Amino acid sequence: MIYNFDSPLGVITYDWSQQTCQHIWLNSVQRENSGHHDPVSDYLHAYFSGQRHSLPELAAPKTTFQLKLRRGLLNIPCGAVRTYGELARQLGTSAQGLGQALGANPFPILIPCHRIIAAKGPGGFAYGPIWKEKLLAFES
DNA sequence: TTACTAACATAGT
DNA sequence: ACTATGTTAGTAA
Secondary structure, X not given: OEEEEEEOOEEEEEEEEOOEEEEEEEOXXXXXXXXXXXXXXXXXXXXXXXXXXXXXXXXXXXOHHHHHHHHHHHOOOOOOOEEHHHHHHHHXXXXXXXHHHHHOOOOEOOEOHHHEEOOOOOOOOOOOHXXXXXXXXXXX
């Protein structure tokens, strides 16, 4: 089922089905099911209150590489940033491959893909660069 | 199933 | 400006 969460940074839409978070969208068309209560909304509420909270159950990634990537990202502390190159070396891959996989990440915010920036410049963001800016500004 | 190809949120020179 | 990278998704056989 699709629900909305009203965050201070904008509306976050997510798919919570079969006791698992299937997907997260930003900048999506707002639908009617706001104010639902589940592990995803719990986490988001805590996150935007500056508190830590255990992650909801997430749908499995399509590839094993994306699983490694997910673990690597979750290990970055809140407020910190890594460059594509640094994280790529840590995971034993290339910066370009890393960027490709990041763009396919279905869970922005939950998996902190916004904490990855280019060596020079901000880097890109699949759901609109505005979110990357706002999220980083919020965390620091 | 494998093989080849192009597209990328890049980095290094 | 140009090359070197790894992962993905698509196509074709």
